[in-house]
Amino acid sequence: MTLLPPTPGRPGRTVRFSDLAALRCAPALVAAALLAACSSTPLPPWPTQTPAGSSPRPARVVPAPLGGPQASQEAEAGAVTVTPIPPGSGPAEAAATPLVAGAAALEARFPAPAVRYDTPGLADGRRAFTTNAELEQWLRHWAANRSGSTRMQVLDIGRSQRGTPLLALVATRARGTDVAALEDSGRPTVLLIGQQHGDEPASAEALLIVARELAPGGLLEPMLEAINVIVVPRANPDGSEAGQHLLANGVDLDRDHLLLATPEAQALARLVRNYRPIAVVDAHEHAVAGPLLERHGVLPRADLMIGHATTPNLPEFMVKAAREWYEAPMARALDTAGLRQEPYHAFPTGQPTAQRLSTGSTEAADARNVNGLKNAVSLMITSRGADLDRMHLQRRVHAHVTALSSALRSTVERAADLEAVRSYEARDTASQACRGELVVRARGTALQRELLAIDPQTGLDRPLHLQWDSTQELEPVTRRARPCGYWLSAGAAAAIERLRLLGVQMLRVAEPGAVLADSYEQVGAGAGAQMQLSLRRGLVDVPEGSYYVPLSQPLANLVVAALEPDTDGSYLSHRLIGHLSDALRVMGHPSLVFEEMD
Structure with a gap:
């Protein structure tokens, strides 16, 4: 089999959203931008607010049974109960961070929400958060609650390093919960991930609430008329059990979504x-x-x-959709709920003396950036409180539930628009092979901004004027001509395995041949992103059994992040590729004989 060249006639990069809108909107609306809704789906408000002056509304208390020899007959019969876990008998408990002198003033800034959420870990009398066993029982209980056309299925997507099941819950009105059924439904799928870091419990508790409300009779169930939802409440069960940030082997799961060195990231x-x-x-x-x-x-x-995602070579219209279709409505939903929100910012990790705030990493390593390179709207939401133990826990969960349900609602309202934009971006990305330039490395734009923070002594706002690296607007540092694809030696099997896990398409060379390619040569010292390279072009013989990774595919920009040797997430610098000579930039359509890989 020979590789076909990229599809000719790529649309220009000046295509506007209004041009895409014309493909599907009514003629009277052709002039409106695609980012303006052609229609919307009425949905029930979530969460329901309690009128001012009244007591908080208790949520439906249907947590999972704890199981074990002391489970009641009522629990065994299927009516779910919760038993308080005394201190020390559950996961390791973190000490609450002292809020120094102005604790009372700070408490007034973060009152409890007008709703009360209940999961095993939020039950009265609890000190421990929801355990891994309780989480599994909760998901299986709601998956078994069948009614009408809604289908729910618990997926065992893998095992943690200590053998704990990694669980996902599929909620859909498709004919089944398998991949083919969801694909055939014509409805887009949303994935919600929680607790990649084991010491961030509010995300998992909130996703258990979302899972329950997607079940028959739940407030979010009507959304399944338009979308499918997959919930992964706890991606790091070992860290949760130990009360630690990292995975059992000390790896940060959120930095492993390109390398896929851990079973949790692979799942x-x-x-x-x-x-x-x-x-x-x-x-x-x-x-x-x-x-x-x-x-x-x-x-x-x-x-x-x-x-949203902030790494080089992102599909620009999906980023625009993330900003306008998701972030803006989410901010409004949080404001309406009386919750303060801000664009993501943090001091760069690993730089203890850094004085510049960043709006996100440019590295293709975390879930936000890797999934953005997969042509998805990719968002990270982060609530205050990783060091607060159970302090303000209901409010933290409320913030997550409000934001997550807003993301689901945005997908419902923009389902057709999103499919049109993703289809365009997939075709456009594939058609760029052999053309133009790609960005290997980039940095944020330097800005000066005011940040409002809280004075811990008084509880009042205090403005700070800080320097920012805004990664929402990237400045390229290193550019190169975009190749047609990459050749990898047979010795790069580890890299091939990881790329296939990411969904990248590739071919195996069936007969020896030659390709026009740029080979890498290192100039001076340095490694990884600090590596200095020169390129040398020539006709290179390639043997049978080696591999070709074409860029004429929708995940081309993810391939670039992995295979250019001097990107931050380079497979070479992380030793998935042994030597510079094990990779080539193929600069012309290869005239080779290939065989498809299983």
Whole structure:
């Protein structure tokens, strides 16, 4: 089999949203931008607010049974109960961070919400958060609650390093819950991920609430008329059990979505590859007593920060959709709920003396950036409170539930628009092979901005004027001509395996041949992103059994992030590719004989 060249006639990069809108909107609306809704679906409000002056409305208390020899007959019969877990008998408990002198003033800034959420970990009398066993029982209980056309299925997507099941819940009105059924439904799929970091429990508790409300009779169930939803409440069960940030082997899961060195990251990659979600929301928490307090003596004021993907070569219209279709409505929903929100920002990790805030990493390593390179709307939301133990827990969960349900609602309202934009971006990305330039490395734009924070002594706002690296507008540092694809030696099998997990298409060379290619040569010292390279073009013989990774495919920009040797996430610098000579940039359509890979 020979490789066909990219599709000719690529639309120009000046195509506007209004041009895309004409493909599907009524003639009277052709002039409206695609980012203006052609229609919307009425949905029930979520969560229901309690009138001012009344007591909080208790949510339906239907947590999972704890199981074990002391389970009641009522629980065994299927009526779900919760038993308080005394301190010390559940997962490791973190000590609450002291809020220094102005604790009372700070409490007034973060009152409890007008709704009360209930999961096993939020039950009265609890000290421990929802355990891994309770989480599984909760998901299986609601998956078994069948009614009408709604189908729910618990997927065992893998095992953690300590053998705990990694679980996802599929909620749909398709004919089944398998990949083919969801694909045939014509409805886009949304993936919600929680607790990649084990010491960020509010995200998992909130996703258990979302899972329940997607079940028959739940407030979010009507959304399944238009979308499918997959919920992964806890991506790091080992870290949750130990009360630690990282995975059992000390790896940060959220930095492993390109390398896929851990079974937890591989499980999430397979899930995304198979179900192809059009939107991915990754829920986190951040510390209150963090760098702002250490460096400037103030505390963060936002209940939730929101950020989209910020790495080079992202599909520009999907990023625009993330900003206008998701982030803006999410901010309005949080404001309406009385919750403060801000665009995501943080001090760069690994730089303890850094004084510049960043709006996100440019590295293709975290879930937000990798899923953005997969042509999905990719968001990270992070609530305040990773170091608060159970303090303000209901409010933290409320912030997540409000934001997550807003993301689901946005997908319902923009389902057809999203499919049109993703289809365009997939074709456009594939058609760029052999053309123009790509960005290997980029940095944020330097800005000066005011940040409102909280004075811990008084509880009042205090403005800070700080320098920012805005990664929402990237400045290219290194550019190169975009190749037609990459050749990899047979010795790069580890890289091939990871690329296939990510969903990348590739071919195996069936007969020896030659390709016009640029080979890499290192100039001077340096490694990884600091590596200095020169390129040398020539006709190169390639043997049978080696591989070709074409860029004439929708995931081309993900391939670039992995295979250019001097990107931040380079497979070469992380030793998935042994030597510079094991990779070539193929600069002309190869005249080779290929065989498809299983």
